[in-house]
Amino acid sequence: MSDQFCQEPLPSIFVPSHTFRKKHTYHNSMSDLSAIDCTKLPKHIAIIMDGNGRWAKERNEDRVYGHYEGVVSVREIVNACGEIGIEYLTLYAFSTENWSRPKAEVDALMELLVNTLRKEINELHKNNVKLHVIGDMQSMPAICRKELSEAMDITKDNTGVNLILALSYSSRWEIMEAAKKFATDVAAGRQQTENLDDTLFHTYLETKKFPDPELMIRTSGEHRISNYLLYQLAYAELYFTPVHWPDFRKPHFIEAIINYQQRERRFGKTSDQIQTNPPQHAE
Numbered sequence: 001m002s003d004q005f006c007q008e009p010l011p012s013i014f015v016p017s018h019t020f021r022k023k024h025t026y027h028n029s030m031s032d033l034s035a036i037d038c039t040k041l042p043k044h045i046a047i048i049m050d051g052n053g054r055w056a057k058e059r060n061e062d063r064v065y066g067h068y069e070g071v072v073s074v075r076e077i078v079n080a081c082g083e084i085g086i087e088y089l090t091l092y093a094f095s096t097e098n099w100s101r102p103k104a105e106v107d108a109l110m111e112l113l114v115n116t117l118r119k120e121i122n123e124l125h126k127n128n129v130k131l132h133v134i135g136d137m138q139s140m141p142a143i144c145r146k147e148l149s150e151a152m153d154i155t156k157d158n159t160g161v162n163l164i165l166a167l168s169y170s171s172r173w174e175i176m177e178a179a180k181k182f183a184t185d186v187a188a189g190r191q192q193t194e195n196l197d198d199t200l201f202h203t204y205l206e207t208k209k210f211p212d213p214e215l216m217i218r219t220s221g222e223h224r225i226s227n228y229l230l231y232q233l234a235y236a237e238l239y240f241t242p243v244h245w246p247d248f249r250k251p252h253f254i255e256a257i258i259n260y261q262q263r264e265r266r267f268g269k270t271s272d273q274i275q276t277n278p279p280q281h282a283e
């Protein structure tokens, strides 16, 4: 049996089916997960992994050391998603703006990406993780594109956590690209301007295969969205923590999910409307 915490239990003649996926309190070795309500899980969590540089500086180390340690947090949070039952995890690994950092740091980040993919791919595959990328792949070094493409190919049939790396990504770039593609389709007669609505526009975004994130976490105390998934985060709950990314581990992640579950998501409706007719969270 899978060790996923919020999984659909196997049907049993001893358990009536209507008891499945109800709020439950587990008192077992995974007791730190026990406060999570499995009926109100976000399907998609997006993270801005901030604070690697400051974390390293606090230790009198080079900023790159913070990025290395950040990979340990990435591994732990991906595993936590599998354990809890989070279906989509998007990580802001390199923004369009990050290209203007010192060349040595950019090179180190690209090398770290390649080495991490090489080192982790077997484990990711074994854990049923499916890798995706969003962003301007043409601007990435050829070696990164090659490793990413191989990793995505290896994991393409996996059915567990969808790990989406935002690389050379910025939301304004993505929205402008979407607008250009739609305009091209209109000019070619494949689309009509009047048909453009939210659903159709989504199909032009990098994230077209994924549901919008319900929760966005940013570490390291900054209260900004920084050109990240601006269109997709329209109704997301935002969670900010002072913890630097290299220190952000499973207990912090669980805390963020519990905090999200305590909020009332109204989508422009009134509190009374939501209480009478609650939105479905974990369909």
Ligand code: FPP
Pocket: 049, 050, 051, 052, 053, 054, 055, 063, 067, 068, 070, 071, 074, 091, 092, 093, 094, 095, 098, 112, 113, 116, 117, 165, 220, 245
């Ligand atoms: C922000 O911290 C972090 C980044 C720009 C890079 C994030 C990269 C990793 C966590 C490692 C590589 C990831 C993968 C998926 C292989 P910052 O440098 O802006 O920190 P600061 O605000 O303290 O300077």
